[in-house]
Amino acid sequence: MSERLKAGDAAPAFTLPDADGNRVSLADHLGRKVIVYFYPAALTPGCTRQACDFTDNLEVFSGAGYDVLGISPDKPGKLGTFRDTENLKVTLLADEDRSVLEAYGAYGEKKLYGKTVVGVIRSTVVVDEEGKVEHALYNVKATGHVAKLLRDLKIGA
Template sequence: MTEVKRLDVGDTPPAFSLPNDSGSTTSLSDFAGKQVLVYFYPKANTPGCTKEACDFRDSLSNLNALDIAVVGISPDPVDKLVKFREDHELNFPLLSDEDKSVMTAWGAFGEKKNYGKIVQGVIRSTFLINADGTVGMAKYNVRATGHVERIVREITAA
């Protein structure tokens, strides 16, 4: 398996500017001076991705109370992200990375094991970007179920 370059705590993450589900563009620089959780997921409206997104939705008030915003990124086209947001009343921006360039730069796309086979795909990942623009937490190969609760627990324990 080819090793994917991964981000570590203290790294400066690659900048991005991607179309969002509201018809505009969201950039990492929009969150300068603030904390933001950036999470990468494989496909909108699939069971695992829906569970994870709804967990972020349901935890958003707790995260916002800690001055942390949330952004979800997938390779889905914008129209699918709009439907995903509407279907599940998601309350944070969903960004489209159709060419997977941002995912690749963040180490969230590449070879992974899926049901015992090596495939190219989205590596479900979550990053906390600190107010100073550095990576405060980098989690790769996370499970959709229970992931958000673990992240919130880890952030509040720090």
């Protein structure tokens, strides 16, 4: 069971392939705030809703100085299909061995339909300009999470 991050922790470094196979590192975003969200699987209803919500608000986040990265254990090809099918604008990254999910505390035991299972814990970690965790949110809901995040970060209207 991986340990959950908390505000003030150094965000674990990572480099992962995006939907096109290009390598993307957290270090590429130093100097900007980064919203790293973890989701179980591309092309599923909840994950699609969440990715579409982030895409719909990407300009608002970007205007406030935030980049958005979505990470799942899917293969890059599936992420490309997900992006193209849903017209997503967020950067999607493939963590096939789940090492980044585990480093961020976003993989482990969770409740699913009343049963305890091991899998991706839908989570969002906000990293500041220097690479430190500003917020670490676990077991977030797919629907309504982006709106709540905008409110909590005091972004937008």
